Amino acid sequence: MKRIWFGLFLAMICLSFNAPSYQIAVMKYKGGGDYYANPTSVPNLVKFVNKNLGMNIDQNVPFVDVGSPEINNYPFIHMTGHGNVVFTPADAANLRAYLIGGGFLHISDNYGLDKFIRKEMKKVFPETDFIELPFNHPIYHQTYDFLTGLPKIHEHDKKAPQGFGILYQGRLVCFYDFECDLGDGWEDQEVHGNSEETRTKALKMGANILQYALMGEAK
Numbered sequence: 001m002k003r004i005w006f007g008l009f010l011a012m013i014c015l016s017f018n019a020p021s022y023q024i025a026v027m028k029y030k031g032g033g034d035y036y037a038n039p040t041s042v043p044n045l046v047k048f049v050n051k052n053l054g055m056n057i058d059q060n061v062p063f064v065d066v067g068s069p070e071i072n073n074y075p076f077i078h079m080t081g082h083g084n085v086v087f088t089p090a091d092a093a094n095l096r097a098y099l100i101g102g103g104f105l106h107i108s109d110n111y112g113l114d115k116f117i118r119k120e121m122k123k124v125f126p127e128t129d130f131i132e133l134p135f136n137h138p139i140y141h142q143t144y145d146f147l148t149g150l151p152k153i154h155e156h157d158k159k160a161p162q163g164f165g166i167l168y169q170g171r172l173v174c175f176y177d178f179e180c181d182l183g184d185g186w187e188d189q190e191v192h193g194n195s196e197e198t199r200t201k202a203l204k205m206g207a208n209i210l211q212y213a214l215m216g217e218a219k
Contacts, residue, residue: 021055021056021057021058022057022058022074022075023057023058023060023061023062023073023074024042024046024057024058024061024074024075024076024077024078024210025061025062025063025064025071025073025074025076025077025078026042026061026062026063026064026077026078026079026080027063027064027065027066027071027077027078027079027105028063028064028065028066029065029066029079029081029085029086029087029091030085030086030087030088030091031083031084031085031086031116032083032084033081033082033083033084033085033113033116034081034082034083034110035063035079035080035081036063037080037081037082037110037183038080038110038183038184038186038187040186040187040188040191041080041183041184041185041186041187042061042078042183042186043059043061044186044187044188044203045186045203045206045207045210046058046059046061047059048186048203048206048207049206049207049210049211052143052207053143053207053210053211055210055211055214057210064077066087066091066094066095067088067090067091067094068094069094071094071095071098071103072098072101072103074103075102075103075104075213075214076103076104076106076210076213076214077098077103077104077105077106078106078108078183079105079106079107079108079117080107080108080109080110080113080183081110081112081113082110082111082112082113083112083113083116084116085113085116085117085120086120087120087123087124089123092120092123092124095124096124096125099124099166099168099173099174100168100173103173104172104173104174104175104213104214105173105174105175106174106175106176106177106209106213107121107174107175107176107177108176108177108180108181108182108183109176109177109178109179109180109181110181110183110184111154111156111181114178117176118130121166121174125166125168128166128167128168129166130164130165130166130174130176131164131165131166131167132162132163132164132165133149133163133164133165133172133175135147135148135149137163137165138212138217138218139163139165139172139175139208139209139212140163140205140208141208141218142207142208142211142212142217142218143204143207143208143211143218144204144205144207144208146204146205146208149161149162149163150162150163150177150180150182150205151180151185151198151201151202151205152179152180153180153181153182153184153185153194153198153201153202154180154181154184154185154192156179156181157179159179160179161177161178161179161180162177162178162179162180163175163176163177163178163180164176164178172212175209175213177205182202182205182206184202185198185199185201185202185203185206186199186202186203186206
């Protein structure tokens, strides 16, 4: 845990001096689900926040295995996919230690992930559940204001998008976008054919998530 806090401390120092700072990563997991979906999405988000929020995140976004100690090198982990997810007991323990120690997990349901990820995250935090965050939560009101919560990026089941969180001792350690598909909205325009307006909304919401996770509540 000390390693995570030290990494976050160094990251903030680097940000304050406008120097190259740290990396974020995409989670690799077991079970056969396509953890590698949306290959252009997180790199595009990094470019957006570096340009528009003055952040200095490495544009190389690696995959990191949920059970690897290397997860502690990244203060922010993104997870996505359409299908099955399996956390072994060792994976769950590793992810729990990472999140309790200061890390942050963003999960984006790429349609089909929900029934699997809820069960697997229960292994990580058996004492708590996902809760829907109210529209006045700070994650929706960082640099960009989203007065009614998550933007709708892709239509799947004709349901409103929902943002769920896991809190540990009062701290939001995991944010989960459901019926929204933020990750698709971050991809190159030609991948899904989203309008520039839709892509911009997705990138702005992603920027809010990164800003909240890495820099705390905007004042």
